[in-house]
Amino acid sequence: MTGQLTLQSATLKPWHTLGFDVKAKGVVEVFSEVDIHQILAFAKQYDLPVLPLGEGSNTIFSSDFAGIVMRVCLKGRRVEQGNDGQLVVYGAAGENWHSFVRWTIDQGASGLENLSLIPGTVGASPIQNIGAYGVEVKDVIDWVRYIDIASGEVIQLKASDCAFAYRDSIFKQQLRDQIVITEVAFRLSSNFTPNLSYIGLQDSHAKTALQLSDYIVKVREAKLPDPQHLxxxxxxxxxxxxxxxxxxxxxxxxxxxxxxxxxxxxxxxxxxxxxxxxxxxxxxxxxxxxxxxxxxxxxxxxxxxxxxxxxxxxxxxxxxxxxxxxxxxxxxxxxxx
Structure with a gap:
């Protein structure tokens, strides 16, 4: 946790990609589950709502937020060998999504390459069930770990229990505003089988996960604005x-x-x-x-x-x-x- 949290109005302009000058009661960065529990206790003491936030790339603040914005900055990633070429890859919630995707490719793991260059964090990916170019993240998620805001309980939810749907999940519906995601586990493969179902990807002629990722990055950059500049x-x-x-x-x-x-x-x-x-x-x-x-x-x-x-x-x-x-x-x- 960086600095001492105080109930002083703070701008959210740098913390969401739309960049509107809206305010919150307080903004704090958390780097561990211990930090999260401390902030939840603080918020409970002052009867304030808590909003977990990654990179703010999928959030619109329609007005000032009368509570604490908790910027989830947990870092960490690792890979474990599974059976029959399967790899289990773990990502902490604060990891940048695109950097994480490229890291998995460096580890010889494929399955996330179609989701390259999507803004946001690992922890945000299951909330929206992010998807692009014929792949949804639900296809490769094993489980999601989170902290219940009201009770402080740490829960690990299997993908089959996450109610994933098109750009939707239990985290966006029943558990909205009630949890803080801390880690996500993915089931990937050491054997690259390209998913070229999306129209246009056949032109990539990709023979490796890295080549397909590079192709998708170029496609996205050509038609989507960089949120850091617009x-x-x-x-x-x-x-x-x-x-x-x-x-x-x-x-x-x-x-x-x-x-x-x-x-x-x-x-x-x-x-x-x-x-x-x-x-x-x-x-x-x-x-x-x-x-x-x-x-x-x-x-x-x-x-x-x-x-x-x-x-x-x-x-x-x-x-x-x-x-x-x-x-x-x-x-x-x-x-x-």
């Missing part, structure tokens, strides 16, 4: 999932509709395409806007207000609904809610 939280909306009947109606009216069959009589629509069709791609409204290379990304140019970004998001939701009868769900977590 405030954003990556994909702002989930790709909507609709019924077969709804899909057929849209396909008839919009022959160029971008959609993917996901089974169970459902189709996943490309949210970026929907937004683009409504004329929002590249639009700027004051200090916020929609990224010129990817309509799914809303951006903050600096010195703006979060209300402006949420107003723009609302406009997008309204227009997509009016044109396509599709509800657009915001992907990042919003605090307070």
């Amino acid at each position: 405030g954003n939280v990556g994909s702002f909306f989930k790709n909507p999932i609709i019924s077969e009947d709804h899909y057929q109606v849209l396909k008839e009216n919009f022959p160029n509709l971008v959609a993917y069959f996901v089974g169970g009589g459902c189709w996943k629509l490309a949210a970026g395409w929907l937004i683009d069709q409504c004329g929002f791609k590249g639009i700027r409204k004051g200090k916020v806007g929609v990224y010129k290379h990817q309509a799914l990304v809303l951006v903050h140019y600096g010195e703006g207000h979060v209300e402006d970004l949420l107003s723009l998001a609302w406009d997008i939701q309204q227009q997509v609904w009016l044109r396509f009868s599709v509800r657009m769900e915001i992907e990042p977590r919003i605090y307070p809610q």
